[in-house]
Amino acid sequence: MFNKGFEEPRRQEVLGVLIMLADNIRKIVRILFGFIALAVVQPQVMAYLKWVALGVLILVIAFTIIQFRKFVFYVADGELILEKGVFIKDRLAIPFDRIQTVNINQNLIQQLVQLSGVKIDTAGSGKEELEIKALSKADAEALKELLQSEREKTLIEEDGSPILDDPASDQKEIKNKRKPLVALSFKQLLIVGITENHIRSGLLSFALLWGYGSQYAELIGEEIESRSVEIGKEVIQAGWQALMFFIITFLIVSVLTSLARVLLQFFNLEAVLEGNKLWVKSGLLKRVENTIPLTKIQFIEWHDNLLRRMLGFQSLKVFQSKSEDRTKKSVEIPACFPEQEEVVMSSLYPEMSDDSLVLKTSSNIHFARVLIIAYSIPVLVLSGIFASASIYLGLASFLLLTILNVYLSSSFVKAISLDLGKQFLVYKRGFLFRKKTVLPLFKGQTVSIRQSPFTKRRKLAHLTFSTASGNRSVRYLPIEDAQKVYNYLLVQIERAEKSWM
């Protein structure tokens, strides 16, 4: 495909204009967002803004065409050269040995026009965006291949070792350095979306709607009030139908929100382990890139739920030490299958394979009693509501809900376990929604034990361990076990000389 090669200066594929146009429009809309919002509220502004928008659009199209024509790239003298700029000519030369990674990605528009972007990360390039956005797939692959092999060559030359003596061993070395972990296909993405915790996202979206709704409630309040009496009567008549309608609406909205969220956040997700770094890139409209040095990882967490367990995958959350400018402290890789889990564990924590168990403990069954008592209040309220319809219905629902309460609460508590290893702490909990935290002991920071009169009488305690990336608490542990973990964790932290942040 690339019979032209990359030595001659060349432009991108013609359809790249569309990609650049979409990009520019997005930038403009972001800048002018305030005006657009104003126009929606104020009809007079709207009429006037239409013409402004048309003018801006024509200008942007003209600008984009020039921008496209001015953008050329080529390879010369061990450098990749990008020339661009409409008003001021900009020439970027990227020496091969400074290239860290080359990634091919496709956003929605790139997918529509069947083109790929090649993104180049360099050491210490700061925020400069080095991306060739519109290449045919074959060209993109070829360029990536070329850049990577050139880079390896320069690196080996610098080392003074012979160049490509044995291609097989060289291949292996590259593979060792770079381990692709997860590349989420569209189908997998859909599966992730469908197996999300829908109830949570449903509640979230309703909360959001409620927030928006209450803003306009005053405007439409009177209108609704006069009609609501009528509607109210109908609703009571409809009874079950209304309830079913509400539940179905809730479910549909929930599933759609989770799908939308997953699509936006995890579109085209790619996770790569390279050297001592973990790269995670994803996103539909906004492509987010995270580079996490492995030493900065404080702990990791595996999450799953019933559906995902059946399909055999779980999601991974990586918690890194929080710096001041970063509010987000965890990075999520939503679909990891067992073989990927193994790669993650063996790369992140190679010493874990010979870590032996020191203490195994779990929450006391008293915790289940606490949960059962706490949840018996909603059980009573619900069966009270049913009882107002029919006393038998009330009794039946009370019985059923209580059995469910006892079963779920005790299963939840039984699922909690804390395994203290020589160098690692593994904290598992959750029955329907399982969580597993893996913390290297020396990453701990502070330990605390809490007791209330209730737990003190029963010789129980809550144990909390803090890290530079948040706290985790284990509740209702036997006090002797809690003390043992407390003391052992402290010894491991205080003995550690490795840097932990």
Next chain:
Amino acid sequence: MNFENPIIDFKDLPQTELIEFEPLPKRYLNYRRLTFSILLLVLSAMWIGPLIAGELIGVAISGGVWLAIALLIFLFEKKRYSQKGLALREHDITYKEGVFFQKTVTIPFNRIQHSETSRGPIERKFKLSTLKIFTAGGSQSDLSISGLDPDRAQELKDFIAKSVAKHV
């Protein structure tokens, strides 16, 4: 192959549950009681009102309630004071507090970012000082110890600074 895998005896580990805690200065109790006296002073409106109105029964009832509150606060503060304690070991600092809900925290020196002392106006009158210890990753794991002797607080701060410097 030289492979050892001894069973860990938890009794051989330094045991935090056996630490002897050093109490805070007695002045701290008085300081707490004074700050609550201000609240009681405001609350005394509840029996001064009936007193002015001349309702003796009202005075007796509300005065009794007021006295009960005052007594409870004073006793509670005494208990609270006796539960507070601080202990320093070679590698960490441990603090405990709480009457009903008791809490013990230990922060190793090699995980402390920095520490600071501060004194409010009333604290100054009572010759007291507050020591704050900061760790990385958010305020949840930070520690604030109020009611320390200023010299002791300074000493602790210097000690922590020295220990932290050793680890960096």
